[in-house]
Amino acid sequence: MSYMNEKLLKPYDPKNTEERIYKLWEESGFFNPDNLPGERKEAFTIIMPPANANGSLHAGHGLVMTIEDIIVRYKRMQGFKTLWLPGLDHAGFETQVVYEKQLEKEGRTRFGMDPELLYKEILNFTLTNSANIKSQIKQMGASCDWSREKFTLDDDIIKIVYQTFKRMYADDLIYRGNRIVSWCSKHQTSFSDLEIKDEERMDSLYYLKYGPFVIATSRPETKFGDKYVVMHPDDKRYQDYQDGQKIDLEWINGPITATIIKDEAIDMEFGTGVMTITPWHDNADFEIAERHKLDKEQIIDEFGKLLPVAGEFAGQHIKKARALIIEKLQTKGLVEKIEENYKHVVRTCYKCGTVIEPQIKSQWFVRMKPLAEKALEKINSEEIKYIPEHYKKITTYWLENIMDWNISRQIVWGIPIPAKICTKCGHGMVDLENKITKCTSCSGEVIKDNDTFDTWFSSGQWPYVVLGYPDNKDFKTFYPTNVMETAGDLVFFWVARMIMLGIYITDKIPFKTIYMHGMVLDAKGQKMSKSKGNVINPLTLTEKYGTDAFRIGMVVGNTPGTSLSLSEDKIRGYKNFANKIWNATRFVLDNTKDFIVPEVIEYDEEDKKSDEELKALMQEITKEMDEYKFYIVAEKLYHYFWHTFADVVIERSKKKILENQNANSAKTLLYTQLTTLLVALHPFIPFVTEEIWSMLPDKKNLLLVEKWPS
């Protein structure tokens, strides 16, 4: 029984294997590139997208951990000084939203809460969750270097982020501006253009009499302060009216004086070709007002209620006010007609669906054009490679049309913006040391900026901050990193910004290859959501079928970028695969007892053919691994193991061994093919393969660091 392990007599049991094997790996220290055996000159680095510490591991995380672990294990076996750096994300707004929901359940609200207390509560919540998430990442078999783990609120991270803020301000890439921003009246914060979701809605389009004109609007509740009426300069219908001409007219709450403005932004085809503008609450109107230096007046407050300018409607919420306003306009005879079922797009908060109310606010903005131009250069010159390639097109389009980035958020959960604001002139000053006491522009009184950074402003710097830019040895060894693997919906939010900020600060691209995976959907191809009740928890699957089965099931047939339907049947199928390997091993070990693979191998003809076949396969898959085609490699290995190694090689060996005809050839082939396949399969299904490896009589080292055949 010397070569046979008793465990092999029972079916493979992931539960009694995985935790033990993971511990073995961790204790070996090989997750840390500094401890890897042999001489390793070339580094290979992946920075893990920091996991949101506001819930449990979901199927998407499962995919991230699987793909990245496959890459990292492969590279480690190939002899690279391999680093996979894990991290956790405080996830600013996202986490605050999750926590606010929890508060709501408890009958509490963040408004009126002491900000410091709220911060502490969310911090506790986050730390509890991080511990959870961390152990779940380990359950997925992630071979990342926990000794280098980072959290987005670590002191050293914040320090570097602050330096960046200061430098960008000095370089005039950051400015404080009084500009129109997207405001969510539920969450009480402004957003960048990316936190907005366009939604098609059916509303009414109201045609209102405005003096001698008729204007079309879908938002009559904003019209109280409208005192500019705008038309296209070339519009013949209105050629008798002059730019700047004043007209007296009767409006919602009485007589007003309106001014005529001619502007080319007007679409002559739409409505009547005439509109009034509300610069405080509409992007296009704001632009027109800026061009003509017109007055801007706030009509709606931050909570969506009408201000005193609305007269008798003041204090009412806009949702309720609309109908009442139209009613009043109708009694005054100012409604020309109402077009029902008017289809248009409204901008909503991506989290709660509340209609975004543009507001003019003083905030910090990043001037994006110069940053985007440099990024475009690198992307267009192929210094950065996108997988799949079409993400490149999407990115360049976005970069070419980029808008300035509002990085101020009116929430407590995040990195505080280290700045002072002048109460007199509104001037903003970066103040890392908290020293400024007077406005540097007008000597007025200053207050601390109470806002926090958009979480992506700090995450956008992740690759170089986690490696300790600028002086840390790790930064010199592991930057630029090799692969950034993340979800496709983060192309703009995160990936593009990392490229821009990375180039700006380090003068180098932060990563050479971008691998984007698609969304994980349920078995029917539908988006998972709590409300639909179709959420699949990866941990239930790993518990039922083993982590290996889950991992390879996630990968086979899953081309990068396309979404993946996760079905339990598929995972179950790969559980059988793990067991198949297990049983094949039993057969091989049982038949190679007291047998030593000879130094000079002599195969008979058919065995020689099989030997060559596997060698050719290994070459093929090595190439495909380098091309990140894991979906093909996994399938090929599965297929070869089951339908060639087990069905042909093993079956054929039975007769030879029994009849002692070319038995040595058969035994040699059995043993070498098994070991080769274990090596090749290890990145995909690390637990079973490592467990079996430990049972092989001549393998003393961990499979984790076994050399990949090339």
Added chain:
RNA sequence: GCGCGGUUAGCUCAGUUGGUAGAGCAACCCGUUUACACCGGGAAGGUCGCAGGUUCGAGUCCUGCACCGCGCACCA
């Protein structure tokens, strides 16, 4: 409106410079033989969304259309 992706066996999806269509799962028939019933053997299953074009030859290249999914800074 513009852009991107998809449409291949019942289901989920592969198909790498154009050369007779593939896998897994499911369904069907048969079977217990040095591992494995979490198994083996066998058979079945597709006018590759539609219409044109290029070519000796198109799932693959070009044009147009349809449907599904996703994204996008200014139409009130």
